[in-house]
Amino acid sequence: MFSVTARDPVQALRASRIREVANAGMGRNDVLAFWFGEPDEVTPAVIRDAAKSALDAGDVFYTHNLGIPALRETIAAYTSRLHRPVGAERIAVTSAGVSALMLVSQLLVNPGDRVVVVTPLWPNLVEIPRILGAEVVSVPLQLRTHADAPRWELDLDQLLDALVPGTRALLLNSPNNPTGWVISREQQRAVLAHCRKHGIWLLADDVYERLVYDAATEDAQDLSQASGSSGMAGMSDKVSAGALAVGQSACAPSFLDLAEPEERVVSANSFSKSFLMTGWRLGWLQVPVSLMHDLGKLIEYNTSCAPGFVQQAGCVALAHSEAIVAHTLQRYRAARDYLCAQLSAPEFRNAGVIAPRPQGTMYVFFRVEGEQDSLALCKRLVADAGLGLAPGSAFGPEGEGAIRWCFASSTERLAQGVARLAAFLRQR
Numbered sequence: 001m002f003s004v005t006a007r008d009p010v011q012a013l014r015a016s017r018i019r020e021v022a023n024a025g026m027g028r029n030d031v032l033a034f035w036f037g038e039p040d041e042v043t044p045a046v047i048r049d050a051a052k053s054a055l056d057a058g059d060v061f062y063t064h065n066l067g068i069p070a071l072r073e074t075i076a077a078y079t080s081r082l083h084r085p086v087g088a089e090r091i092a093v094t095s096a097g098v099s100a101l102m103l104v105s106q107l108l109v110n111p112g113d114r115v116v117v118v119t120p121l122w123p124n125l126v127e128i129p130r131i132l133g134a135e136v137v138s139v140p141l142q143l144r145t146h147a148d149a150p151r152w153e154l155d156l157d158q159l160l161d162a163l164v165p166g167t168r169a170l171l172l173n174s175p176n177n178p179t180g181w182v183i184s185r186e187q188q189r190a191v192l193a194h195c196r197k198h199g200i201w202l203l204a205d206d207v208y209e210r211l212v213y214d215a216a217t218e219d220a221q222d223l224s225q226a227s228g229s230s231g232m233a234g235m236s237d238k239v240s241a242g243a244l245a246v247g248q249s250a251c252a253p254s255f256l257d258l259a260e261p262e263e264r265v266v267s268a269n270s271f272s273k274s275f276l277m278t279g280w281r282l283g284w285l286q287v288p289v290s291l292m293h294d295l296g297k298l299i300e301y302n303t304s305c306a307p308g309f310v311q312q313a314g315c316v317a318l319a320h321s322e323a324i325v326a327h328t329l330q331r332y333r334a335a336r337d338y339l340c341a342q343l344s345a346p347e348f349r350n351a352g353v354i355a356p357r358p359q360g361t362m363y364v365f366f367r368v369e370g371e372q373d374s375l376a377l378c379k380r381l382v383a384d385a386g387l388g389l390a391p392g393s394a395f396g397p398e399g400e401g402a403i404r405w406c407f408a409s410s411t412e413r414l415a416q417g418v419a420r421l422a423a424f425l426r427q428r
């Protein structure tokens with residue numbers, strides 16, 4: 001008899017613990033759920049209308065593997081406004097961020113390769129290299145307290161020490177899901193220099209780059225040099241210069257601000273979070289042009305292409321990008337400030353809640369002192385309080401003891417959740 005089983009690395013994959021908690025709440029309509037990382041609003045009408053028009057016009061056929069030229073050019077123009085200038089020949093359209101990450105991993109990661117990740121981390125980023133048979137090494141962020149304010153921080157030396165010669169790739173997600181940590185420009189420079197020295201690929205997951213609240217604004221020098229212009233005149237059309245979002249940075253620091261076109265740096269991005277398009281499954285990759293031919297083959301054998309009418313809608317999303325991002329940022333900043341203020345109030349502090357204020361993303365990743373089993377705690381929260389949160393252990397062992405709360409929600413709904421958590425903690 002032959003065994004009827006999946007490959008060993010696939011059998012070894014961890015099943016989603018967020019799903020496990022969500023399943024525990026299945027069939028109950030009184031649960032207030034904040035467990036998934038998803039905007040609470042539908043996609044803006046102008047984007048939905050664009051997809052409808054494209055469908056009506058019969059845009060229902062296969063497209064080029066790398067995406068329709070109009071979208072590749074629109075993405076190139078968009079990312080050139082945020083980062084260093086790039087041409088459409090380095091952009092490939094993908095079926096959302098998760099497919100972009102899988103494709104680029106298939107492109108670069110061999111079985112047995114050493115891949116370094118900074119954790120806690122969205123599980124897909126850890127499991128994708130494992131599916132390909134790579135060895136994944138974690139460098140944990142540290143939860144530290146400064147002037148009474150807890151913060152998730154990177155120990156840069158620990159990361160550089162883990163990036164030993166022979167390491168194939170660093171997979172880095174900043175702003176980070178689940179902690180909201182954002183890498184600084186200074187740390188980026190050090191990481192890039194180190195990866196350059198040892199020939200290590202840098203795979204940047206930039207899907208939350210527009211959801212950033214407090215990160216230091218862009219370094220004008222980088223941008224004006226990159227765009228070939230000089231001084232403030234060259235900055236005026238750069239979104240990262242902080243022109244938007246009430247004087248704060250509208251884009252997190254990215255390796256795309258620093259990297260040369262033909263070096264070992266790739267970036268995965270998505271329409272899901274910034275443009276409220278999770279269900280559309282549309283994303284992109286920016287890679288050195290020399291990888292494009294092979295990437296096109298991989299897209300052919302994975303998905304062949306993203307749907308044409310969805311790509312048309314993507315063009316319209318980017319045409320309205322700044323208005324959509326400004327709207328979302330304003331809502332999420334208010335939601336973050338509200339939730340963090342609540343969870344830092346004496347009632348919660350006295351109950352052992354430690355809630356670092358995230359610099360980016362749409363999550364607060366907080367601890368409750370004395371609670372070591374986050375999965376069990378989240379199941380109790382569902383059963384006893386009707387509150388749906390994601391267990392920290394879903395984001396790797398380094399996330400154990402913490403809970404993730406997605407704050408992409410109205411303040412009213414968050415307030416109901418806060419009241420449920422307070423009641424639960426009082427009865428513990």
Ligand SMILES: Cc1ncc(COP(=O)(O)O)c(C=O)c1O
Nearest residue numbers: 037096097098122177207270272
């Ligand atoms: C860190 C990170 N990267 C990538 C993605 C992929 O998103 P999508 O596949 O919807 O584009 C997600 C989604 O939650 C994420 O959290």
